[in-house]
Amino acid sequence: MEVRRTVPVKLDVDSDDAALFRETVDEFLWAANYVVDHAWQGEYKTTSKAQLQEETYDDVRDQTRLHANLVQNARNKAADAVQGVVARWKQGEYAGKPHFSQPTAVYDKRCATFHDEYVSLATVDGRIEVEYVLPDEDRDTPHSRYLDNDDYEVTGAELHHKDGEWFLHLRTKAEVESDTPEQATTGHSTVLGVDLGVNQLAATSTGTFWSGNEFDHWRREYEQRRASLQQCGSRHAHENIQAVGRKETGRFKLMLHRIANGIIEEAAENGCTVIAFEELTGIRDRLSGASWGHKWAFERLYEYVEYKAELHGIDVEQVDPENTSRRCSHCGYTHPDNRDGEAFACLKCGYENHADYNAAKNIGLRYLRRNQTGDGGGAPVGVRLNRGMVNVNGGYEPPAGDSGQSGSPRESPTRNEARSSDRAK
Numbered sequence: 001m002e003v004r005r006t007v008p009v010k011l012d013v014d015s016d017d018a019a020l021f022r023e024t025v026d027e028f029l030w031a032a033n034y035v036v037d038h039a040w041q042g043e044y045k046t047t048s049k050a051q052l053q054e055e056t057y058d059d060v061r062d063q064t065r066l067h068a069n070l071v072q073n074a075r076n077k078a079a080d081a082v083q084g085v086v087a088r089w090k091q092g093e094y095a096g097k098p099h100f101s102q103p104t105a106v107y108d109k110r111c112a113t114f115h116d117e118y119v120s121l122a123t124v125d126g127r128i129e130v131e132y133v134l135p136d137e138d139r140d141t142p143h144s145r146y147l148d149n150d151d152y153e154v155t156g157a158e159l160h161h162k163d164g165e166w167f168l169h170l171r172t173k174a175e176v177e178s179d180t181p182e183q184a185t186t187g188h189s190t191v192l193g194v195d196l197g198v199n200q201l202a203a204t205s206t207g208t209f210w211s212g213n214e215f216d217h218w219r220r221e222y223e224q225r226r227a228s229l230q231q232c233g234s235r236h237a238h239e240n241i242q243a244v245g246r247k248e249t250g251r252f253k254l255m256l257h258r259i260a261n262g263i264i265e266e267a268a269e270n271g272c273t274v275i276a277f278e279e280l281t282g283i284r285d286r287l288s289g290a291s292w293g294h295k296w297a298f299e300r301l302y303e304y305v306e307y308k309a310e311l312h313g314i315d316v317e318q319v320d321p322e323n324t325s326r327r328c329s330h331c332g333y334t335h336p337d338n339r340d341g342e343a344f345a346c347l348k349c350g351y352e353n354h355a356d357y358n359a360a361k362n363i364g365l366r367y368l369r370r371n372q373t374g375d376g377g378g379a380p381v382g383v384r385l386n387r388g389m390v391n392v393n394g395g396y397e398p399p400a401g402d403s404g405q406s407g408s409p410r411e412s413p414t415r416n417e418a419r420s421s422d423r424a425k
């Protein structure tokens with residue numbers, strides 16, 4: 001199976017290099033925006049990369065000093081963004097014309113050469129070589145795991161300018177051999193499970209959480225303001241309510257876009273081909289403390305993830321939510337007393353973890369099981385966890401040489417966990 005990772009690397013850039021990068025990024029953004037403008041003409045938006053290439057390539061070459069492949073990459077970026085907007089329209093969502101302002105440029109192997117300790121990048125004035133600022137080799141970092149690892153190949157990168165520093169986000173991939181027959185088949189899927197909730201708006205099976213505190217705070221503030229305006233009862237107050245409502249809605253949507261981007265990043269970085277959510281129907285009744293606002297937020301979040309995932313070639317699915325919060329993701333024992341608020345402790349096997357993390361794992365597992373017994377359209381592989389993977393039979397496979405992240409729930413080695421790890425070896 002193919003595993004993809006993105007590794008951010010800081011670049012050692014002097015002021016001349018920085019000036020060239022800035023001009024290159026400026027022209028790259030200009031090119032991408034130029035292609036969007038072109039695609040946007042007329043009633044039907046142009047989304048075909050071949051057509052956009054034909055219609056804009058010469059103009060962009062004439063008006064910029066960009067390398068031919070940077071011109072193509074800018075065109076791809078523009079075409080992807082326009083396709084994303086059209087995909088949203090098809091779902092009845094509002095989406096405006098894309099505009100690029102974040103200082104980034106996209107490189108592939110035709111306009112960059114990736115070496116172990118430095119990179120050669122095309123700029124508006126020829127190529128320059130820039131060294132990586134790498135952490136100590138002996139430490140376990142993404143760099144030692146993926147960059148110094150011959151199994152991983154660098155396929156491309158994005159140049160980023162952030163807080164006065166230049167970074168390269170290196171895209172790497174590896175063909176990973178797998179022992180189990182399910183993993184050896186081609187139609188594999190690696191799933192990211194996502195649990196939605198009130199305390200944590202979203203939690204993934206890789207152990208990343210997005211707290212609901214900010215959302216609750218804004219919602220309460222908004223309801224108070226609305227209530228006090230309603231007491232006035234004047235026309236002016238009514239208009240004010242509408243203005244406040246629009247502002248709040250915009251603020252909520254921005255936050256949900258941020259969470260959706262985080263979920264997509266989590267899936268892409270962990271090589272997931274599917275993101276599984278619980279079914280949204282009836283979610284308000286299932287979650288205690290959930291309001292109309294939560295239901296609205298979950299629906300938006302799901303839509304945002306769905307259309308963003310499309311651009312990454314990731315499928316988004318919903319699964320039956322029954323018992324996902326009461327079931328032990330380790331042994332399968334299901335009981336309401338397994339869960340106490342945010343704490344999950346299995347009464348049967350003793351598995352303990354954050355309740356939302358346990359639920360996210362169950363959601364991923366349910367997707368795998370459903371597809372195993374379903375129409376056979378793709379053999380299941382596993383749910384991506386914070387550390388390693390769990391397959392459809394509950395077998396746990398720890399990641400090779402990966403010490404996991406800190407600060408989020410892990411697959412803690414309970415006595416049973418340890419036993420299944422041994423079995424996986």
Ligand SMILES: [Zn+2]
Pocket residue numbers: 328329330331332333346347348349350351
């Ligand atoms: Zn259990």
